[in-house]
Amino acid sequence: MGSIAITNGTLVDGGGTRRADLLIQNGIIAEVGERLDGDTAIDADGLVITPGFVDLQVHFREPGGEEAETIQTGSRGAALGGFTAVIVMPNTTPTIDSAAVVHQIHDLSIDALCEVVPSAAITVDRDGEALSPMAELVRSGVRVFTDDGVGVQNARMMRTALEYASGLSHLADGYEIVLAQHCEVDALAAGGAMHEGDWSSRLGMPGQPAEAEELMIARDVALARLTDGRVHFQHVTTARGVDLIRAAKAEGLKVTGEATPHHLCLDHSAVASFDTVFKVNPPLRTPADVAAIKAGLLDGTLDAIATDHAPHTRQDKERPFLDAPPGMLGVETAFAIANTELDAGIEKLVELLSINPARIAGIDDRHGGPIEAGRPANLALLDLDERWTITGAAMASRSSNTPFEGRSVRGKIRHTIWNGDLVVTNGEATR
């Protein structure tokens, strides 16, 4: 692999904004300086160079759901979206709840276009009954545990998991294992197909009340306090959920939170079309919730933007709204949506899309910057002002269930470099 020189660009990482050239060689940033030359030259005039993005929550469906997505197609989409690492969720078939399946994910990732980092289930088969072999999983590289879409319903089980995980840091280079929770109390939300409120009432649709999310966030804040454990709140969607996390952080508890691109710009009125592309879990909430999510991202209560990229085949989505599976595509549009909808500068966006999620996932030794000599070359080159129109059919995904079809957005990934390899150049994947 020859060297790459990136010239005339603007660097943005945790250290601020500056102009410098980069020389990339042997997978690492060899030099940051002026007038650098390489075998391949990229003129980054007008572009912003950031650490590659890190997505804390994607579903690449492999193994088990390959008609909707594969690690290859999902990672291509992620690279096109500027991501150099993604955390894949364990709701595969089989479930990622043993080192054997972790190894299988690594094998399947051999041709991926970004780093594919397996998370693992907190409980065996995500059924809430028995702890998965967490030490074995940590030894195989897992840092984030989650029961994904079902959440750990039983408070005692969650307490046990937090306690057990807090004793595994010695297997993880001192990193504190994080339990990521999908916050929804089944007793209140089961059977629901959308946010419970004025729209669900009008449409005659069973609802998922905001309180189902708030209750579990409140419970896990209490358990984080009880166990001194580390909890990450996945895809927070409610205003009071954001308030609970804000208070927990003020108290000094080890909690973090994320929000999705769709929850920061779409609300439950979209369901009035009965278009199943708007079915997602947790559901689209009220405009007031959308405003609170944005505020939570801007004031640091929520640490990261994560896509919950959830491909579904056409035939699965072309069912009645009640029956269709929840989920939306996200990796290719996350940056553009955040850049368009969130009133944040690029430095804040880099925090939300790269620095913070890399730290939360325990991969900040190689992702999330800083951009300096000796670091692995995981970078995204962005045009902040380019306008384009989102089209599901044009995406790398095997599925096309984007909720943003036809939406005009600002901000495009021009190049993505993963481990020194140009995986996306001029907006096209190289393989």
Add this chain to the structure above:
Amino acid sequence: MRRNGARHLLSMADLDRDDIEQILNLTGSFAEVGERSIPKVPALRGKTIAWLFYEDSTRTRLSFETAARRLSADTMNFSVSSSSVNKGESLRDTIETIAAMGIDGVVVRHRAAGAPQQVADWTDAAVINAGDGWHQHPTQGLLDLYTATSHLGDLDGKHIAIVGDIKHSRVARSNAIGFATMGARVTLVCPPTLLPPSLDGWPVEVTHDLDAVIDELDICYLLRMQLERQKQAVVPTLREYHHEYGLTSARADHLGAEALIMHPGPMNRGVEIAGEVADRPNAVIAEQVANGVSVRMAVLFLLLGAGLEPVDESAVGGGLAVA
């Protein structure tokens, strides 16, 4: 149903007062057809209507079938229980398969809210919602309006109480909108556990005390109480429900002499309505069923016949004028 140029009937919310009046006027003409010795007109000859009933229905389906027969339409029955749907075919594939056989209209009933809207998005045929989940049942709403106006005349200022399981009722959603659109005052009566989570934007009042409004009602509209609600513990017992929210004989005595007792059927006598009350002269429940056929003739005719070809008045009976 003309709004947005669509030729569907999906929700009462799609109809304004003029639309409803047009349908009710036409219903009157078709009611006369039903009284003839040969109750049949050639108005929809050559048109094909498909029945797509994903949920069991006897009354609504028979009513639609009778209406289609009286209009001389050809019909096609897609029997869901014995079809590919049970083999996992998507809703879209199903409707495209039926449409490929050549249909002018499709009447859809589904346990999932919004299914008729989805079908309308996927076919050029006219779609009629025959009940979708808890969402809407517009032809029921129209036949109830027709029945009410035939006794009470103009509904402006008339007071209707819709009593029972509002939350899970498509009939309640259609009637709350329909009666309010026609100027009536609508009061919902039910325990809080059977009310939708939000009534923002609903043109209704709410009470949990049927006795507080019973004396002043022009219409007492009772909803069927699903027997499984007791199992779901949203009401303690059906006995208590009957006592607090049922139209008991004693409560029915408080109704004015002209006040109507209505019910979409099928009734649970002794639960939402005392057995004896259902047989009183001001209970118009059987009339609702009869009017259902005429209303559905009007809807089928407007969606499948009118506007496509010049209407031959003699084809549908005298006194009929369709724009």
